[in-house]
Amino acid sequence: MSLIARVPFAFARSALFAPKPYRPGPPALPMRVIPAAQDYRITLSQSGPCLTQAHASAWQVATTLAARSPRDEVRLIDALRALGLASVQTSAKRRFLALFDDLAASRVEIDTRRQDYRGPLFAYRRLPRGRVSLTWPPGMRELLEDEAVYLPLDGRATLGAYPLATWLHDYIATHRRVYEIELEALRKLCGSSLTAHHFKPRLRLALDQVQASASFFTRYEIAHGVLTLHKEPTRVLLLAPQAKAAKVAETEHLDAAQRAARARSQVCL
Template sequence: MSSNLPIPGRIFTKLGEHNKRSRAQPQGFEIEQVHSLMPNWSDSVRRVPNVALRSALFGAISKGHRPYLERVKIHALGGISIYYTGALLDQGDLDVWETVLHLARMQELGAECRVTAYRLLKDLGRTDTGKNRAILDRHLSRMKATALQVQVSEHSYEGSLIHEVYRDHDTRSYVIRLNPKLRVLFLDDQFTDVDWSIRQELHGRPLAQWLHGFYVTHARPYDFKVKTLHQLCGSRARSLCDFKKDLRRSLDAVERASNAAGQPFSYLVEGDLVRVRITPSSSQRRHLAKKC
């Protein structure tokens, strides 16, 4: 693939010149670009579209074989429709995508985001080693080679998770471009600010990471059946009995990490029903107040 080839420095220069020309466009063009700007958010959180947190798009799966999916309907919470083509994605892919979104938030969507492997790995909480750079490369390539069809209420998106990736192996740098139409996934209340310290604390526990992301999208979580959570998280557990054991361990991990971060989280498993109680964020409290 062309995205894996080293890029001479002159191409980075040309990309910079292209950016300058883009910024020098007429007034009407500038107004159109303003609407492509991402809403800013704090360094302590990662703003994530709910479609990525309320579905099996980024599954709670461990390392191993990655089947290739061809326009497969992904399990998702009601109101969300996802058809996906590409290699099966996991929580490690979501970590990288969240980090790319975070770094790109200060510029217009669709512009080149220039970043070193060191910076990406540092923001991910990883050391800059050859092994970790190779893993990062695989995450970026996997998400570039995706095709999504997403429908959320009246909004829709069709495209990849990462539009383009250019690599300069000499300087260990990337130029990453996101599709500007991803902006529709950040409209209204279709996103959630995920506490990054809690997510990092749960690193290496894919189901715990998925559960944390899933439940923080709810101001007042509904009660869910174990079977429903099994489907929504994309678990490859062979039986619901095995999944239920992992579910309890993972909920314990989320409870410990959340409470340690000052964000009370509690749960109760009664038969096949899971009840979770969380502390709503300030924006979620405002949302609840409007419904009263």
């Protein structure tokens, strides 16, 4: 059964998770503004380690699996398989937990048309038998329940070795059938460290890879410095005001119940 992740627009239309190779132990940085879409208003800042598409994959898998668990638990072996990794040995688990450490050390400030979130990406603790338990920060459930795109993780996992392709996969999914953007604007938006001269051929390669793996992405054209994307509709969650109010009340109740359950579990009997 395919896992479906909910990815906030603020994550998919920004350079929060940059298309760069992952290197362990990135230095923590102070709160700074992250490039994000301006045609769809997103203001985003982040403090902590520099995050990459490897962190994005770990975050999507972890939150998706935790949401399916009544105890918000994730088995590391399930997470590694969802990432499409052939190896689920100790070294792979250790690397995955290093990504978790970076995510837990990160704090984001998000302001969009529909969201105002300030807090960590998540918190977690290690459990016996290769498991972790996630803690949902206050407001995180609302972030996932509104202004988010639904993405099958199996198609994305096939792009794991190509950071720009995974970034484009999520970015393209948030748009309607046809969308245009200047190449220079896209280069800055995704946080690419490539020069404009080297970005265009790398972009073509990445787009071809996305088209081969994502059924919703049909074709693209590049002409006169502009990229035109053509796609089929994807499932996007944008709540009506009344539904959003009800959802906020529901998630506040769930968060309170979770905190109470954790408090009881820490009492010595």
